Amino acid sequence: MADTDHNEDSQQQAKLLSQALPYMQRYEDCTIVVKYGGNAMGDPELGQAFARDIALLKQSGVNPIVVHGGGPQIGRMLTEIGIESKFEGGLRVTDERTVEIVEMVLAGSINKEIVAMINAEGEWAIGLCGKDGNMVFAEKAHKTVVDPDSNIERILDLGFVGDIVEVDRTLLDLLAKSEMIPVIAPVAPGRDGHTYNINADTFAGAIAGALSATRLLFLTDVPGVLDADGNLIKQLSVAEAKAMIADGTISGGMIPKVETCIHAIEAGVEGVVILNGKTAHAVLLEIFTKHGAGTLIVR
Numbered sequence: 001m002a003d004t005d006h007n008e009d010s011q012q013q014a015k016l017l018s019q020a021l022p023y024m025q026r027y028e029d030c031t032i033v034v035k036y037g038g039n040a041m042g043d044p045e046l047g048q049a050f051a052r053d054i055a056l057l058k059q060s061g062v063n064p065i066v067v068h069g070g071g072p073q074i075g076r077m078l079t080e081i082g083i084e085s086k087f088e089g090g091l092r093v094t095d096e097r098t099v100e101i102v103e104m105v106l107a108g109s110i111n112k113e114i115v116a117m118i119n120a121e122g123e124w125a126i127g128l129c130g131k132d133g134n135m136v137f138a139e140k141a142h143k144t145v146v147d148p149d150s151n152i153e154r155i156l157d158l159g160f161v162g163d164i165v166e167v168d169r170t171l172l173d174l175l176a177k178s179e180m181i182p183v184i185a186p187v188a189p190g191r192d193g194h195t196y197n198i199n200a201d202t203f204a205g206a207i208a209g210a211l212s213a214t215r216l217l218f219l220t221d222v223p224g225v226l227d228a229d230g231n232l233i234k235q236l237s238v239a240e241a242k243a244m245i246a247d248g249t250i251s252g253g254m255i256p257k258v259e260t261c262i263h264a265i266e267a268g269v270e271g272v273v274i275l276n277g278k279t280a281h282a283v284l285l286e287i288f289t290k291h292g293a294g295t296l297i298v299r
């Protein structure tokens, strides 16, 4: 390498470091919950970059907690065994057989894949679900939808889909003081003895709220919340986000995601970010650079 190239390279590295270091201090000892969606998974290189980011957060003194989804992966497994996926109000209608598959795919294969990827980066990840350490309890979800034609409200029976009713932070507090990085599947028991399937965004929001996390990051498949012209919005207040839902600029799967963000902020999370999990090192760019990577929603 020529001397000038070498100097430019060093200068570039020094510039990056000088930008990142203040953010490393800012987040030291802070809890950052990262929701890793099923749509953001799949590409091995991106997965490795994600695992590296989580490992680097831990090494920088942050307390990272991963909550993962796996909707598309559950769908593929159900298709293989001849069960058709059915969604109502964005949630999977979950009968007894389906909840067994959901638990197998989420708390079994996907959870352990993520644990293995983080461990391959030299860290100590531990795979959990809401059942472990009495962390989360759920009850049958009470959801309603308004029929757009008749305007009549209808109660949904989603089977074993759960609403979170209790979060016990004992195990997570213990792990925060240790070398371990929790990787949590959104499955939880009910006091009635059943196992419940919980939307991963909702689950991540409840964990972040119970821990009053400094940041909750949602890794999805778009750069963040987009305005009516398709441009990325860098920052939104809760009031602005509500207005965008009301005027239809935020629609589809982004509605429950933004609503979860609003609940998490109201529960004490400092800031929630929606960002593109299909960009390599999205988490690192969000946490350790001035402008972040996606849409920050704050009070």
Ligand SMILES: Nc1ncnc2c1ncn2[C@@H]1O[C@H](COP(=O)(O)OP(=O)(O)O)[C@@H](O)[C@H]1O
Binding pocket: 037, 038, 039, 040, 201, 219, 220, 221, 222, 224, 225, 226, 227, 249, 250, 251, 252, 253, 254, 255, 257
């Ligand atoms: N204003 C908006 N900005 C960004 N995405 C939006 C907006 N309104 C609707 N969407 C849709 O929301 C989707 C993200 O939600 P979803 O598919 O549920 O994500 P995930 O599967 O990662 O949880 C985007 O792919 C996009 O199609």
Ligand SMILES: CC(=O)N[C@@H](CCC(=O)OP(=O)(O)O)C(=O)O
Binding pocket: 036, 037, 038, 039, 068, 069, 070, 071, 072, 074, 090, 091, 092, 102, 161, 162, 186, 197, 198, 199, 200, 201
């Ligand atoms: C009740 C409900 O819908 N649960 C979700 C849980 C997984 C999930 O939320 O995964 P993503 O984040 O990848 O969408 C499901 O069964 O698909």
